[in-house]
Amino acid sequence: MNSLQIGLIAIGTLVVAVLSLWYWWQARRVRKAVSSPPQTAGHTRTATATSSSALGDEPVERVEPTVGVEATDLWVPNVSDVSVTHSATTDVGESPLQPASYNLPDHEPMSPAAPVQVEQRELTPAPRPKLQSEWPFDERLHVHASIVSLSGGPFDAAPFVAAAGRAFAWVRLFRQSPWDAFDPTHVGSVQQLVLALPLASRAGPIEAQDIDAWRFVLTELATAQQCEAQFFGFRDGPERAAELDSFLAAVDIIPVAYLVKKDGGHWTGTRLRGTLEANGFRLQSDGRFAYHEIESDAVIFHAVDGYERPFTPERLRTETITALRCMLEPVRLTQPLVRFDMFRQSLRALSKLLDADLKTSEGEVLDEAQFTAMRDEVKTAMEAIAGAGIDPGSDTARSLFG
Numbered sequence: 414m415n416s417l418q419i420g421l422i423a424i425g426t427l428v429v430a431v432l433s434l435w436y437w438w439q440a441r442r443v444r445k446a447v448s449s450p451p452q453t454a455g456h457t458r459t460a461t462a463t464s465s466s467a468l469g470d471e472p473v474e475r476v477e478p479t480v481g482v483e484a485t486d487l488w489v490p491n492v493s494d495v496s497v498t499h500s501a502t503t504d505v506g507e508s509p510l511q512p513a514s515y516n517l518p519d520h521e522p523m524s525p526a527a528p529v530q531v532e533q534r535e536l537t538p539a540p541r542p543k544l545q546s547e548w549p550f551d552e553r554l555h556v557h558a559s560i561v562s563l564s565g566g567p568f569d570a571a572p573f574v575a576a577a578g579r580a581f582a583w584v585r586l587f588r589q590s591p592w593d594a595f596d597p598t599h600v601g602s603v604q605q606l607v608l609a610l611p612l613a614s615r616a617g618p619i620e621a622q623d624i625d626a627w628r629f630v631l632t633e634l635a636t637a638q639q640c641e642a643q644f645f646g647f648r649d650g651p652e653r654a655a656e657l658d659s660f661l662a663a664v665d666i667i668p669v670a671y672l673v674k675k676d677g678g679h680w681t682g683t684r685l686r687g688t689l690e691a692n693g694f695r696l697q698s699d700g701r702f703a704y705h706e707i708e709s710d711a712v713i714f715h716a717v718d719g720y721e722r723p724f725t726p727e728r729l730r731t732e733t734i735t736a737l738r739c740m741l742e743p744v745r746l747t748q749p750l751v752r753f754d755m756f757r758q759s760l761r762a763l764s765k766l767l768d769a770d771l772k773t774s775e776g777e778v779l780d781e782a783q784f785t786a787m788r789d790e791v792k793t794a795m796e797a798i799a800g801a802g803i804d805p806g807s808d809t810a811r812s813l814f815g
Contacts, residue, residue, distance in 0.1 A: 549583045549592040551809050555609040556646040558631050563639050567602035576630050580610040611812045618654035664794040668787050670760050672737040672769040682729030700724045713752050714741040744814045747806035749795050757784050
């Protein structure tokens, strides 16, 4: 043998000896720990087991968890009935089953020294709001019609939407599916159609004869299409329409500002179009330049000719422009105050780029004080709209101020 082999044998022998000593010491600790097991009357028993050869022949006592007769006599189950309350309703869209109320027993912890005193109390569940039928629009501000097929199957919604005029349409593709806005390019047959006609708009309130005519047209069409039409909110529709029109007139604040070329000069149409399009404006089909927000691409405000004549590509190539009229509609925008500040900043930037003065519709210079007063008016009007339960920029606001 060489010295390397002798060294490896010595190291192996030493490791085995250390492991044997450590194992013997652990076994000795276990024997001492189980030599005196805790005794608990009625809950434990002692079992003698033979240890393995590694622990020697000394018996080891092990604690077995059991339930003794005494402990069993102390526990008496107390189970109360579970009552489920069903509330049937006839509201459209409401589930006929209300949440169940349970009467469950409650008891104190069990004591082994004395009989258990079980105290039974009824746990009253917290009251929950009653489920309500929710149409996809505000019922206060519309009269509406619900249309289904007499056979219970799907039907074509497009003829009804076309006959409903400026009413907004929502559909259910299946019986229990959520309401979706009607899109003729993606939706064909539906299970249910609801048409909501706004009671007022910027054109004024709906008259009683208009409501009757709208209802008559839909009824005739439903009969021809083997459908059933139900109408809601028509009894007091004219009164609500007049009240809503007064409210809309009071809160419909539209800030307007004019950009007028200094010294009575003019802009060429090509220069004006290039400047506007380079700063976030796009020419629309209705002849207005629309300013788009960079982050969301949403339209914030519009600009037209100072005489409110629509722009056309031909006119912008051949004519000169003296003034530009910029208009903001806060009620049709989410976060109207933030968008008003964007409106103000954009006008200041344009006035520098176009070498123009900012003026009001009365011809006065639009200074910081007037911008502040204009912003206060917008804030007051938007708070009134929000207080009436109409969110600025929502579908409801857009339908009322369309």
